[in-house]
Amino acid sequence: MVEAGTLEKGDARVVITDADKREIVVKSKLERLYGDAVRKTVEEMTQGINANILVEDMGALDWVIRARLEAAIRKFRGEEE
Amino acid sequence: MKLRRTRLYVPGNNPHLVENVGLYGADCLILDLEDSVPITQKFDARILVKYALQNVDFGNSEKWVRINSPDTPFWVADLNEVVPYVDVVNVPKVESYEDVEKISKIMEDIEEKHGVEKIKIVPIIETLKGLTNAREIAKHPRVVAMAWGGEDLTAELGIPKKKALILDHVRAEIVIAAKSQGKMALDTVYSNIRDEKGLFEYARRARYMGFDGVGVLHPNQVEIVHRAFKPEDKDIEDAKKIVEAAEKAMKEGKGVIALNGRMIDKPVLERARKILAFAEVD
């Protein structure tokens, strides 16, 4: 399991755990306004990653979510912290 | 003339603080990867900062990143992420010309790979060794300004920072080292963010010491420092006259600049230009 980001307001936390196929779970504080947008970003950035991907969005801007996803993905792929 | 009166430190792993940095009118904005980021967040922070450099509106401010110092395992990774998108790399605990050169070499590879122009370096002198080598460090072509910090220095000397009498000497040394190479000298931060009057006096003192700017920790400090660095009206008037005289002399093809029957030397003209640059503030 790897994780990136925080649960502070305006941030997002990404947790990736091993699995046979990709499964995405998005929990967004702004589900009614940006749930679809967050899922689209996660979908796009995790192409080809067979793992459970959990994104908890605390009202983060898109680039913040992308930064947290990239950090988690790179850790998941074995990059040293 | 590029001013660096204020450089605002922003913790690199806090998106909420980072996203508004462009609003505060600081001359330079420093996304910090060093002291404000705990070791467990270094990885996340450098990636967040990479995205911030590309997505956040920095307004007219110069984009800086403070990387981790060359004696940590983080600095090369920091450079790899940020160099393609930054204006200035701020390097803590620089101790020698060789330190700068070592960093410069790594930056060169990244710059080449990404096809970006040469990025500037502002070293921070924080040790006795760094201080003794300051004049050499200032010679490095990438170095555009020199900053300093008193924490490690006073610890090395075994004296409490707040009472350390040596710091004014350190300040003088930094100014001399930087200015003798035509580089800017930048004073350290004033950490009591509630004390507006104290900050104003601190910044005034830095200015008269020969510094070109100070570090700030809170956006509210920016305007106060800019006010402290604003020259007096009388000096602005005099400077205008000197610069006008110089322009007139140039137009008329005269080699000598004269004002009211007195010759104006080059450093005096330079000072006048600088006063006018600092005068253009809110």
Added chain:
Amino acid sequence: MPINAVGREVPSEINGQKFKPFAGDMKTPPEGRRAGSLLRMVPESRSKVVSSLEEVIKKVGLEDGMTVSFHHHLRNGDYVVNMVMETIRKMGIKNIRVFPTALFPVHQPLVSMLTDGTIRRIEGSMNGALGEATSYGEMRETAVLRSHSGRVRAVESGEVHIDVAFIAAPTADPYGNLNGVDGPSACGPLAYGMVDAYHADHTVAITDHLVPYPAHPISIFQHNIDYVVPVDKIGDPNGIMSGTLRITTSPSRLKIARYALEVIDKVALRDGFSFQAGAGGISLAVTKFLGDLMKKRGIRASFINGGVTKYVVDMLHEGLVDVVFDGQAFDLDAVKSLKEDKNHIETPLAMYGNPYSSGGIVNMLDVGVLGATEVDIDFNVNVNTHSDGMLLHGIGGHQEVAAGSALTIVTVPLYRYRVPVIRERVTTVTTPGEVIDVVVTEHGIAVNPKRDDIIEALRGSKVPIYDIQDLQKKAERICGKPQEPKTTDDIVAAILWRDGTVIDVVYKVKK
């Protein structure tokens, strides 16, 4: 359904009552005479004290379908609304219309009364759980929201008739003289309760501080009060008073306050000017900065209308303002000053901003600084719903301050977290753009194009001025376009303009 002057489709009938569509501020003249309450006979006894709520409810003859009213001076510390409504529920009285000046999160117990038949509808501001329940369609009838002054107008015009007014009284005597400045639950003025005391058929004061006759000072006079019920506690002082209100420390919010100050300075600041103060973080900062600037310039204001806080009281005591008008006190400094300083004047709410009167305080205001949930490119303001359609806030005095002030400034961040505040179209119109002059954000300001004079006055100022469309685009660029609210066609609440016309409606939100 007709389309009103801000382009919204609104019903002409709400809960079986006819309403006109909003036609513009001051475009719908009033009709008829002021409504009155029952005449009554002087009581036989020299004491109006009744020992329990149940007994008093029997005495006033409260029946199914009637209307009960409350004031909100005790804010989120109020015990009275829950206490009275719980008694009504236990007595098996049904279908009550609740008519508060505002309700707060502390009134969450009323949510279950929406479904058990005790309450058929609420006409008043609902902050928190009640707003949420209303949004999900749990209220049987349609909620009606009015501004403070709109509510006064509704009572005076007979649009709403109050059967029983329950008036929380921090101090009362046995013959019904009331004030809010003394007692363990002191709240300052009783401004919001005055209209109800004059116009309800029956009036009940509820107090936890019964003093010998005559209580003094007097805010609500004995001849309007029928009964006095002593109870242990009418409220929790921690929820009534806000403690020391702190100016925002957020650098971006402070930036908004500084821009607002600059606009006031360039457009309206002069000796004898007046302004509306509030208790929000930005509003507090503007008040404080304005006080500092006035001191520096040697300028004195004629009056401040509040929303009174320590910051306003300090200005009064430093001689920066001649008079403070007080409709609501937020901290103990304000309560103390109201009690002791003759230049700190308690104002009945009827004097605030009723458009169908001979003129309110708002009509004498030079500057009003207001907040918003959303503002759109037509300068329309929403303070009622969130961008996802949820009804979560009341109108307060927003409409009348905006309509009355010579310079109306709305201070908002460009976006909150990821949610844009400057929108193409607000989710709900509370206040029309025609009465909004300047929108101030941390990125810069936008001036309503019809106010050339303000644009002229701001020439040479440091504040960046944008077209409001550019601010909207900037917000959308930073945040991305949010999804549209998921609502149904069912109307759960009507938003009335202060003159009683319908300015917008709120639709049921899908769970």
